[in-house]
Amino acid sequence: MTIPAEWTLAASAFNVTPEVVRAERSAPDLALTLVERGIATAIEIELGQMWRGFPDPPAAETTAFHDRLAAAGGRVSIVGVSIDEFARGRRRTDAERRAFLAPQLRAAASAGAAGVRLPIGQAGPLLAGLVPLLDELDLVLYEEAQGHQTPTDPGTAAAYDRIAELDTPRVRLLLDISMLMPALPVTYLEKLERGGLPADLVRRLRDEWRDPATHGAVIDVLRSGGVPGPVHTLYMNLLVRFGRSNVADLASVLPLLGALHLKFWDLDDADGRVSTPIREVGRALRATGFAGTLCSEWGGQEWLDDDPWEMTERHLALARTALAPA
Template sequence: MSAQLPEGWTLAASAFNWSPELMVADRTSPEIAASIGASGVANVIELEAAQTWRTFPDPSDAETSSIRSALDATGTSVSIVGASLDDWLTATTRRSEDERYEFLLPQLRAAARLGAEGIRLPLGQAGPALLERLLPRLHEHGLALYEELQGQQSLDKPQNAAAVEAVAAVDDTSIRLLLDISMLMPSLPPSYLARLRAGGVDASLVDALEHDWRNPATLDAVQAALRGGTVPPPVHTLFMNLVIRFGRSDARELREILPLVGGVHLKFWDLDDTGGRISNPIREISAELATVGFTGTLCSEWGGHEWIDSLTPEQATRAHLALAREAISEGASTPVTA
């Protein structure tokens, strides 16, 4: 018998995990999305608007209806649509507030037509004025808007704290936070470290990353390598994960914002759970969320396909969902200590 989740908690999978198959392009994005439910991996999924609609950023009703039919036929429902807000008309000209608002409205309409519960934006991108302006539209469509914290977006940074406060100030359940547990990485993925070593990154720095990731001095060394130009060009983009996508926070540090959280991304990079590297953050955040009465989706999201080609998206997601279900069940039933 599979582990039981608390009432109101839904385990989902992100269609983003199938990005490698999208790049092969032998199936369309809607076909891939529908296959997630058809294959039994997950019957609740997240979609990325820019990956899903050929008519993006103004999804046509006809295309949306076709996607909805494909999903319905496989018993697949949509939890959250990752929306996109392009703030720039050209390389030097920003969209006005009216233009930013109008850019999002077709995506809201399309998400609602798919039966999604909400849309997602990066933390702070909308800004307080646009959040307030969107609120009536969210009510009209029966949607929530989730602002996502991830990676290095810790609450001790003023801009992040201000963005969270803007969400709290709206004081409406249609505006909520989404927490990506890439914020809570106790150590780095072995597969990632192996790629850095193979790519020629200084061995002493990789050793520090492997054994002392959360030490502030380690991040200082990362910044020094970037400033000094010592990161080999072939792995430079991959190296940037260290300052953007890989976080060093602790679940307890997020307690004050958890009542605002309506969704969680269970980000994973590889499947090496040695020492609970993957499962412990899931247990810890599940325990904290259970304490505040959380309800919502917890979505498996695979970031490691950027450097791992030995797993198919289906293999990686199935294995991660099984691990996550056990960890959520254990964490949510464990009392939180002060």
């Protein structure tokens, strides 16, 4: 069986970031390759990565990208946008924050996007006031939660409540399945081990990731100065980007859901650590009548040098299989 017609598998242009950094081709050209190679017809893009002039890129460039993408048989699903909280060393006022965000919304609409994405809670008190502009531009604003940002997390609980209170189809939730990791990526653990992380902690991370006590051990080693310098940045993923929740922990917010990121790090799925969260969230989505995009987003480029197109294509194939009902 196949996935429901209301679900769209998409690919993120973030996956080709190493090629963007290499700068042999422009970011729009590289994003377009995901469609040209037949990997996906719907793609997510990051506004700040795509065009000069951020947060207000030239309309001619965003429109030209829309036209090129459409000619190749593709479209933009969601555009990643952001709010720069500071200007010249001082915090922006809410009016200034809105003025920083508004041209990004117009650029996303010009590129043909169905929606834009912000980290959950970042819009804050601006959210309700943005609804008329979202109506005007025919956009949905997705607030993205990932890693440890569950509905019960004190830092994000109010943001979930705000989406529910607004009760508008113009503001929806986007969940990243990095929240649902049954185990850590094999290649990530290997990198930490080679980097000299204490063997006992590596063992706990490998065998006891979902044990709440493991989180305490992670913090203890960090505070003690026991994290080797070469893997210090990677180590912080344990506190920010990697979650240990179950789908049941998200049941209360699934009716708010408009999109998902099928975050993956590597494709070592011998024990189902990649496919199981996809399969479990697929079951939950069927029960709630979900309609929206499920986007392949590769986070492992931080420590892997694999071909991003091949990784994305293989991941989407794995996702199709996991999402199809048994």
